[in-house]
Amino acid sequence: MKFADEFRDADIARALGARIAAESGGRHWKIMEVCGGHTHTIFKYGIEDLLPSNVELVHGPGCPVCVIPMGRLDDGIAVAHQPGVIFTCFGDLMRVPGSEGSLLDARAAGADVRMVYSPLDALKIAQQNPDKRVVFYAIGFETTAPSTALTLMRAKAEGIRNLFVFCNHVTIIPPMKAILDSPDLQLDGFLGPGHVSTVVGIRPFEFVTNTYRKPVVVVGFEPLDILQGVHMIIEQIREGRCEVENQYRRVVHDDGNPRALEVLARVFQLRSHFEWRGLGFISQSALELRDEFAAYDAEKVFSVPGVRVADPKACQCGEVLKGVLKPWECKVFGTACTPETPIGTCMVSSEGACAAYYNFGRYSRARERERVLASGERAVGNGHADGNGNGTIAEHEVRPIPVRAR
Amino acid sequence: MCLAIPARLVEYVDEDRMYGKVELGGVQRRINTSLLVGEDATEHGEYVLVHVGFALSRVSEIEAAETLRILEAMGAAYTDEVEQIREWQSAEEELVGADSRERDGMPA
Numbered sequence: 001m002k003f004a005d006e007f008r009d010a011d012i013a014r015a016l017g018a019r020i021a022a023e024s025g026g027r028h029w030k031i032m033e034v035c036g037g038h039t040h041t042i043f044k045y046g047i048e049d050l051l052p053s054n055v056e057l058v059h060g061p062g063c064p065v066c067v068i069p070m071g072r073l074d075d076g077i078a079v080a081h082q083p084g085v086i087f088t089c090f091g092d093l094m095r096v097p098g099s100e101g102s103l104l105d106a107r108a109a110g111a112d113v114r115m116v117y118s119p120l121d122a123l124k125i126a127q128q129n130p131d132k133r134v135v136f137y138a139i140g141f142e143t144t145a146p147s148t149a150l151t152l153m154r155a156k157a158e159g160i161r162n163l164f165v166f167c168n169h170v171t172i173i174p175p176m177k178a179i180l181d182s183p184d185l186q187l188d189g190f191l192g193p194g195h196v197s198t199v200v201g202i203r204p205f206e207f208v209t210n211t212y213r214k215p216v217v218v219v220g221f222e223p224l225d226i227l228q229g230v231h232m233i234i235e236q237i238r239e240g241r242c243e244v245e246n247q248y249r250r251v252v253h254d255d256g257n258p259r260a261l262e263v264l265a266r267v268f269q270l271r272s273h274f275e276w277r278g279l280g281f282i283s284q285s286a287l288e289l290r291d292e293f294a295a296y297d298a299e300k301v302f303s304v305p306g307v308r309v310a311d312p313k314a315c316q317c318g319e320v321l322k323g324v325l326k327p328w329e330c331k332v333f334g335t336a337c338t339p340e341t342p343i344g345t346c347m348v349s350s351e352g353a354c355a356a357y358y359n360f361g362r363y364s365r366a367r368e369r370e371r372v373l374a375s376g377e378r379a380v381g382n383g384h385a386d387g388n389g390n391g392t393i394a395e396h397e398v399r400p401i402p403v404r405a406r
Numbered sequence: 407m408c409l410a411i412p413a414r415l416v417e418y419v420d421e422d423r424m425y426g427k428v429e430l431g432g433v434q435r436r437i438n439t440s441l442l443v444g445e446d447a448t449e450h451g452e453y454v455l456v457h458v459g460f461a462l463s464r465v466s467e468i469e470a471a472e473t474l475r476i477l478e479a480m481g482a483a484y485t486d487e488v489e490q491i492r493e494w495q496s497a498e499e500e501l502v503g504a505d506s507r508e509r510d511g512m513p514a
Contacts, residue, residue, distance in 0.1 A: 001431075003412040003453055003465050006474055015481035018488070037409050090458075118459025120438065140458075143410070147460045150440060195410050198455065198463045221409070224477050231480070250470040251455055251463050259443045260462070351409075 003250070007222030008045070016227040017050035024234050029055045030186065031233055032323055034176060035193035036063030036351025037221050043356035045223040055230065058185070058323040059356075061175045061279065062193055064140045065092045065349035066321055068168055069277045070311060073098040075304035076137045076166055080111040082302060086129060088122040089137040091115045092349045097342060099309045119151040119165075126155070126163040135298050137166045143195040145169040145287060146260040149267035152289070152296055166298035167288055169268065172196050173204055174285035175276060180212045184324045189233035191226065192218035194248040199264075201256030205244045213242050220248040267293055275308065277345060278318025317344035320353055327354040334358060410457035412465050415439070415448055428456060437461055 033039060039059045042048060048057060061067055077098050080087035087103070094103050094115060107113040112132075116122050122136035138148045148165060155163045172193055179185060192205055197218045205216040215236040219229030229247045236243060246252055267290060274286030289297040311317065314332045319325035327333055327346065337343040339355050346352035350359075413428035418439065426439040438460045442448045446464040454461040 001412065002414070003470055006470070007477075009477075009481075012477050012481035015484040016477070019480060019484045022484075040409070120459050143462070144458055146441065146462075147438075147458045150438060150460065195455075195457065195462065198410075228473075228477060228480075247473070250466045250473060253445050253463075257441055257444075257446060257463055259441050259446075263441075 004222055007220065007224040009224065013045075013050055013223055013227055016224065016231060017052075020055060020227065020231050020234060021052035023231070023238065024052060024055050027054065029188050029234065030058055031055070031189050031191060031230060032058040032060045032179070032185075032187050033191040033226070034060040034062045034172065035191075035196065036060075036066065036349065036353075037195065038191055038193070038219070038226060039063070039353050039356050040351050041221050041223060041226055043360040046360075047223055047226055050227065051230065055234075057191075057230075058187065059320070059327075059353040060190075060323060061179065061276070061321045062141065062172060062196075063321075063346070063349050063351040063353075064144070064168075064170065065096060066317065066345040066352045067170060067175070067276045067278070068093075068096070068139060068345065069275045069309070070097075070099055071305075071307050071309040072168060072275065073103075074100070074309060075299075075306060077101070077103060077106050077111075078304050079135055079166060079298060079302045080106050080113050081109075082133075084131075084133055085112065085302075086125055086132050086134045087111060087113045087137065088116045088125060088134060089113070090117075090139065092351075093137065093139065095342060096345055096348045119148050120154075123151050123155055123160065123163055126160055130162060133162050133164060133301075135164045135166055135302070137168070139168045139170075141170055141172050141193070141196050142199045142264070143193075145268065146199060146257075146263050149263040152267050152293055153263065155296065156293070161295065164296055164298040164301055165289065165293075167268075167286075169287040170274065170276070171270075171285055171287065172200075173207070174282045175279055176205075176208065178276075178279050178282055179322060180208065180214070182322065184322060187214060187323075188237060189215040189217070191229045191233070192216045192244070194218055194220050194225070194252060197246075197248065197252045197256065199256050199260045202244050202246050202252065202254050209242045209244055215242050216244045218244070218246050218248050218252055220251065266290075276321075277311065278321035312343055315344040317346045317354075320344075320346050327357045330354070410455045410462055412453045413437075413456045415450060415452055415454050415461070417450055426461065428454065428461070430456065 073096055103113050119136050122134055126134035202218050208214050208216050215233050217229040217232045219225045232245055268287035269290050270284045271286045271288045273281045273283045275281050294300055316325055316330040320327055332343055337347050339347055342348045346354040413430045416427040416429050418426045424440045427434050428437055437456055442461050448454055448464040453465040455463050
């Protein structure tokens with residue numbers, strides 16, 4: 001596939017990994033990839049195996065399915081059960097457990113729940129079923145929200161009145177800020193979310209460099225993109241710079257997509273607060289429909305329980321989402337909680353860190369890596385210990401991997 | 407969810423360029439192209455990034471080539487350096503013999 005295969009070259013990837021190993025020596029680096037799409041790439045292509053063990057990628061909160069709290073899902077399922085409703089959502093969401101089963105269970109119990117690829121499919125279903133009320137359970141960050149906005153604008157323009165949006169669109173900056181403010185995690189820099197940035201541009205991340213003095217590199221979703229991004233962060237710190245850089249120039253403009261921002265502003269406004277799984281309530285962190293679109297707002301049209309539901313006791317998705325806990329450190333990872341019978345959201349979505357670890361078999365490698373980190377004998381450089389008692393890696397562990405000549 | 411894939415724009419299907427056809431893995435699919443304005447204005451044959459049925463942006467051939475050029479140069483520079491170290495090592499070996507290398511704790 002053009003614009004994908006070129007960025008998967010194994011030889012260049014190995015050379016980049018070796019270069020990162022050579023230039024990152026002497027300390028433990030913690031770099032967070034904010035976006036779940038990056039987490040997916042990292043596991044799918046085994047990026048961690050190319051990086052030296054002193055460069056640690058911490059998986060961030062940018063998985064739209066993972067951050068939906070259980071109560072919110074229960075609300076959706078309650079709508080799905082109402083008479084005359086066709087409930088539509090992206091496939092990722094179908095198996096997410098609510099407090100009394102998933103949307104798949106609701107379908108088995110007789111609710112008309114349908115998986116769609118695009119919000120436009122929901123619009124089409126509404127056109128084809130004028131006697132039904134079609135609900136689209138919208139999730140996603142700024143990448144996806146313009147699609148919902150454009151769909152609603154079209155529904156309004158065409159006078160379609162039986163489409164309703166249950167809006168769970170969230171924004172990426174507030175959770176990043178929450179993580180930066182949390183004392184649990186000390187990060188060196190961020191791999192910025194490439195596809196969110198196609199919409200919002202790279203300037204919204206300037207608060208990370210200005211206020212928190214951490215570099216941000218917006219990166220693409222192919223293996224070489226991620227490796228180059230990691231190298232750019234390390235290079236910035238080594239050169240004493242702290243900037244927002246754009247590695248994904250082939251797609252992301254510094255100012256984003258003005259047309260997408262315009263449709264977002266026309267349809268949505270910021271919610272006063274929204275509950276995030278693991279992060280709790282964050283003010284102005286999500287979107288709701290403006291009053292002009294109130295007739296399309298499922299939360300206003302349908303009655304929902306609106307109850308806040310605590311996660312199951314065994315579930316530690318919250319800690320995983322914050323990057324505080326590694327997926328395999330969760331008590332139920334791979335035992336009670338698997339992609340077939342998930343307890344938490346991180347095991348459901350393809351972008352969830354737990355599902356990625358589980359599906360791509362990185363579990364044993366991750367353990368080994370942790371062991372190497374923990375066995376570091378000499379603390380060198382200005383690395384730092386994390387909360388799990390893992391100190392800075394010893395210098396002798398940092399060894400470039402062999403490079404095959406091209 | 408935030409996954410988006412590059413696909414070739416085959417044609418616009420209406421005069422206002424609100425909808426277009428893209429080719430994805432040998433299959434043609436109709437997508438919404440209304441976000442492709444300004445810097446993202448796209449002509450037939452160019453690539454766009456497709457996400458949930460919408461083209462999010464144009465994929466710039468020039469920028470992609472530039473990123474690849476940097477990546478290849480980084481890869482080549484490193485490979486060259488490793489090659490130089492190897493040559494230097496074997497020259498050193500000839501001069502002082504393998505014993506001293508081991509004593510200095512350098513990897514064999």
